[in-house]
Amino acid sequence: MNSDLKTSLRPFHHDRAGGALSCDGVSLGTLAKKYGTPLYVYSANQIAERLDLFQQAFSGRDHLVCYAVKANSSLAILKLLAERGAGFDIVSGGELERVIAAAPEAVGRVVFSGVGKTATEIDRALEMEILEFNVESESELALLAECARMIKKRARFALRVNPDVFAETHPYISTGLREHKFGIDIRRAAEIYRKAAKSRWLEPHGISVHIGSQIRSAQPFGAAMDRVVKLVTQLKREGIALKVVDAGGGLGIDYHGGEDGADPAAKVLEYAAAIEKALAGSDGKLLIEPGRFIVAQAGALVTRVLNVKKNGKKTFVITDAAMNDLIRPALYQAYHEIVPVKPRAGRARAVDVVGPVCETGDFFARDRMLKPVEAGDLVALLDAGAYGMAQSSNYNTRFRPAEVLVEGKQHRLIRRREEMKDLLATEII
Ligand code: LLP
Numbered sequence: 001m002n003s004d005l006k007t008s009l010r011p012f013h014h015d016r017a018g019g020a021l022s023c024d025g026v027s028l029g030t031l032a033k034k035y036g037t038p039l040y041v042y043s044a045n046q047i048a049e050r051l052d053l054f055q056q057a058f059s060g061r062d063h064l065v066c067y068a069v070k071a072n073s074s075l076a077i078l079k080l081l082a083e084r085g086a087g088f089d090i091v092s093g094g095e096l097e098r099v100i101a102a103a104p105e106a107v108g109r110v111v112f113s114g115v116g117k118t119a120t121e122i123d124r125a126l127e128m129e130i131l132e133f134n135v136e137s138e139s140e141l142a143l144l145a146e147c148a149r150m151i152k153k154r155a156r157f158a159l160r161v162n163p164d165v166f167a168e169t170h171p172y173i174s175t176g177l178r179e180h181k182f183g184i185d186i187r188r189a190a191e192i193y194r195k196a197a198k199s200r201w202l203e204p205h206g207i208s209v210h211i212g213s214q215i216r217s218a219q220p221f222g223a224a225m226d227r228v229v230k231l232v233t234q235l236k237r238e239g240i241a242l243k244v245v246d247a248g249g250g251l252g253i254d255y256h257g258g259e260d261g262a263d264p265a266a267k268v269l270e271y272a273a274a275i276e277k278a279l280a281g282s283d284g285k286l287l288i289e290p291g292r293f294i295v296a297q298a299g300a301l302v303t304r305v306l307n308v309k310k311n312g313k314k315t316f317v318i319t320d321a322a323m324n325d326l327i328r329p330a331l332y333q334a335y336h337e338i339v340p341v342k343p344r345a346g347r348a349r350a351v352d353v354v355g356p357v358c359e360t361g362d363f364f365a366r367d368r369m370l371k372p373v374e375a376g377d378l379v380a381l382l383d384a385g386a387y388g389m390a391q392s393s394n395y396n397t398r399f400r401p402a403e404v405l406v407e408g409k410q411h412r413l414i415r416r417r418e419e420m421k422d423l424l425a426t427e428i429i
Contacts, residue, residue, distance in 0.1 A: 011043035038321035057272035071291030158206030210248025222274030299385020322355025
């Protein structure tokens with residue numbers, strides 16, 4: 001293993017034993033005081049480092065890391081990644097506009113995935129000359145051809161094939177089985193490529209696969225890639241030479257922060273080895289679409305304790321962040337480590353950490369062992385950089401949090417907190 005790739009799990013550390021929590025040395029207490037809570041805080045260094053891990057791991061071949069915008073679509077983060085050579089995997093016209101706003105020079109490095117693209121979205125992406133469309137059905141391919149014909153531009157496409165590979169993850173985020181709504185049955189793909197190859201408006205450019213998210217083992221990625229490579233070889237024999245193989249995203253992180261996840265670099269190398277093994281001997285460009293692995297551990301949601309309340313035997317720690325700010329625990333029973341920013345002395349005890357939203361599902365943790373906290377204390381929900389802010393909402397007419405990017409010893413606001421006028425702006429009485 002290349003030890004240069006060794007990197008840290010999280011940028012959040014206590015200054016010293018019993019000291020306050022900081023992000024790359026910038027105190028979370030200071031940030032909370034300056035910008036208020038709830039507050040998302042990200043380490044730019046870690047995001048750049050994670051991108052670099054993938055870029056180094058595949059440096060032996062022509063490749064492009066297309067960051068999955070859905071994981072965290074904040075403009076400053078997109079810009080940071082684009083400046084370091086990343087491309088982008090988008091799933092909506094809105095995400096395309098985000099890339100254009102943050103890094104217009106990167107639009108040629110965009111792949112457009114998603115099961116339901118509209119003609120308007122396709123038109124805009126054709127006009128912007130994105131790298132390729134990852135097409136998920138025959139009817140979508142017909143729509144793409146029609147849009148391309150109207151503006152007389154050939155559309156580069158990849159079929160997103162469904163390889164029927166099982167990946168161990170939460171059922172809501174597993175996608176690579178025939179029973180899922182995603183992709184085209186791999187057994188039918190060759191026939192569709194053959195037909196499309198005859199179209200004047202379609203260019204068979206690549207092939208793509210994405211088997212799910214938060215996958216911790218490298219094995220299913222290799223298995224999916226094996227099936228894809230077989231198809232690529234068969235098509236090549238028939239004279240359909242695809243230039244790009246897109247392995248999708250999905251590499252998981254260790255939310256428990258245990259030993260297993262102690263070396264993200266090793267995880268990336270293991271993932272790359274599984275893909276390289278399947279690709280052995282094939283040329284062409286490799287695309288990957290990681291989202292979570294790049295941004296999750298770089299981010300924390302900092303929140304203030306409003307109240308500590310006892311109901312019978314249970315203790316509830318009520319925070320000013322809620323399910324609308326970070327929905328992962330409510331939606332996927334996801335685990336996020338919770339750390340007091342300034343630890344108090346005393347024994348840990350089992351508490352429920354909950355938000356103020358009027359739903360029993362509004363919790364961050366149940367029966368979690370937590371060191372004592374009191375009203376006014378700050379706590380940080382770790383590994384919240386991916387699918388945190390991106391899945392936030394205004395439920396209960398709550399303002400979505402502000403976001404801060406820590407850049408070395410500096411920090412800056414990259415999204416201000418919403419205000420009532422932002423929420424009312426679109427409404428008509
Ligand atoms: N490419 C495609 C086509 C995808 O659908 C996804 C994620 C990715 C790439 C990036 O996957 P990643 O590397 O981030 O695992 N909200 C859920 C995760 C949903 C993932 C959806 N697709 C969560 O919070 O766990």
